[in-house]
Amino acid sequence: MKRIFIISKLVLIILFFSVSLKPKNDLYVELMYEVFNQEEAEEIALIHDLKLTHFSAYGFALYETSYETSLSLIEQGFVLNQTSFITRPWLPPTTTEDPYLKDQYALDHIYVTEAWTKTTGSPDLLIAIIDTGIDTDHEEFLGRLSPLSYNARTKEVGLSHVEDDEGHGTFVAGIIAANKDNSKGIAGIVQQGDLLIIKANNLDNLSTEENEAKSFSDSNIIEGIYYAVEQGADIINMSLGGSSPNTLVKNAVDYAYSQGVIIVAASGNDGENVALYPASYENVVSVGATDQNKIIASFSNYNEYIDLVAPGVEIISTDINNAYASGGGTSYAAPHVTGAIALMLAYFPTYTNDQIIAKLRSTATDLGETGFDPYYGDGLISLLLALEVSYVTVTFETNGGNIIEPMQVVKDMPFTVDDPIKDGHTFQGWYLDQSFTLPFIMTEDSLDQNQTLYAKYEINTYQVSFVAEGLSIPNVTLTHGTLYEPDPIDKTGYTFLGWYLDASFTQPYEPIEMTESITLYAKFNINTYTVTYYSQTEIIETETYNYGETPSLITPESTYPFIGWYIDPSYQTAYEQKPITAHLNLYARFDNDLKAVTFYEADHITVIETFYVELGASVTPPTAPIKPNTSIFIFTFKTWSSDTQNVTQDMNVYPIYDVDYIDGSITLAKGIDSISDFDDWVDGGLIIIDDSVTYEVNIESLNSTLYRITYDVIYEQKVMTEILRYVSIVPKPTLTMTLLPAVTTLYEGQVYKDTGILESYDDIEILYPTNFKDVGTHQIIYQITHQGQTYEKIRYVFVLEKDQMFEIDEAILSKESDVTNHAL
Known part of the structure; x- marks a missing residue:
């Protein structure tokens, strides 16, 4: 769906303003609408039955329609093309034939004469003036007017199309660039550089009482700005303004600024705290007016958008018909700033628009309240200071990089220096501080005082x-x-x-x-691996193979039929021919009716010795292997798994051991074994450090409040010992006390370590039993007095006889609750 943008066509007027919403006549009104091309403009006209009067290549169209129709269209996004009028004339001109340089006090106020000793401008400068045009035949502009001057209303190029019939534009142009040293009239600020005149005022409608030629349409202003940018203007002066902002005008201003063009505009002559546009847009230098005493003029608007002030009272400049005049207004303060900026651009050709404006504002003479204020902004412009070149010294701390000597750079002017080189590191940038929190960007940032820059690196x-x-x-x-x-x-x-x-x-x-x-x-x-061939215990041959090769296998000689090769001397597993990955022993088996008796180590894997005997013979076992004790068990050799007397078949014989449990080697893990009603009990289990040992858990309810947990410790499918744990159930407390895990089932002689409760109470008292080491059931009472009531949490500790299960006292079992929380 195509987006439709609203354009408000506000008319900008010279010096003083009042707005009328009355249509141009009773037959039709003019509306504005943003479009992207001619086709869209025509489509909009067709859809709404409008007369397309103008399409601008800068993205908008003008339409005519009846007043009644316009009311509904405005609700759909069209904007009435409003008109502003001059409500009172600016000071009427007084014609004279005498030179007036001595009467141009403004040149002294802003130090233009001193500035001329450094620069009078540059032939490369192009200053655009969007106004009522210029007296093209005036003696003060000989050789200074661009042939590409433009009429934004008629869209015609050439000096013949920008003739001034009102005088305002000619007056503004004289302040900026009237020729000096020609023994005529006045001297403008800029003596080198062309003026691009853009005539943008409306055509006077002779059928009305108002003089429309003293007003400007937004559409013409927009055309003028874009045209000035296209022609390469460095500065645009707009001594005009209106009370309402317009998005499309602002877009044009922002575009111009993005292209490096500086725009200067008059702040307005209402003498009130009001904002006029384009002066109050962000990327415009808003200029107020001062008088001969450097005091703000009574008519000069004041607001937060004022940037600077310049002389604007009783200013002498050029007038139409090759004449001169005196006048006042912010319209005449603005061109003084424009002229000053032009000289700065000529003197500082590498400065950006941001830098020029910043320097002009920072060197202004502060007037009114200290610092910025809404009347004077940053103050009265001073070309004497604005064209000064001050230097600061920069030293470089390269932090292990190559040494860079100190250098002097222009104050408030970006500069550059070669990046330092540090072996094994990549330069990350310069910083204003050793902590690398304030970056300094070469070619963008500048310095206003002597400074050390610190090099930051990243190790490669x-x-x-x-x-x-x-x-x-x-x-x-x-x-x-x-x-x-x-x-x-x-x-x-x-x-x-x-x-x-x-x-x-x-x-x-x-x-x-x-x-x-x-x-x-x-x-x-x-790797190479050896295949060793055995006949019983005798090596009959060896072969060497590379990793992954498949042994070819030999056929041993024997009086007995050869059955095949085996990987074990007891002939339990026949060899399957496959790629070799390790050294290999192969055992030849013959149909000789000998029986293999193989004895194994304690791990039941390693072969101790293999005996080959005839049927019915006996084999004497080798020395019994020792099985190392563990932290839990002691192993004592008991016997061999098979009798080797009167052998009748192949046999694998394994050692068998008696296993003795080491008392206390398996202990209870900590757990919360006194829990409240309906709380989940989490089994802490046992502490076992032998993976071959497991245990089974049996839970027995002794009564409604006491459980016995029996752990059967199992090794090789045999129960080796039993370990007990008791768990007690108590009612929910009204004041929460949560027991921390502890081992509460002990054997006689073991030391109980109390872990206390989870909560931190300042007034908790712990009561231990006096006969704590005796066999039996003991209570540890955690007691807290809170708001006049005493609460208790009881932990039961069970001490059992060593090597014997403790039978709990029936009196304990018959208690209604072995853990109590109650108010006493």
């Missing part, structure tokens, strides 16, 4: 990449100067020989400090 990082055939190894990131020694790597079936800097393995890598990214190549040798 480098990538170490790896090439290892058949393996994927992630890159390693290291900082500059890191001494790097890569780890060896494993590759199945190969022996790692080291890292190299080249794929041909001619440059071994030695640990070095990192100064660049590198690639390391892994060198391997393929």
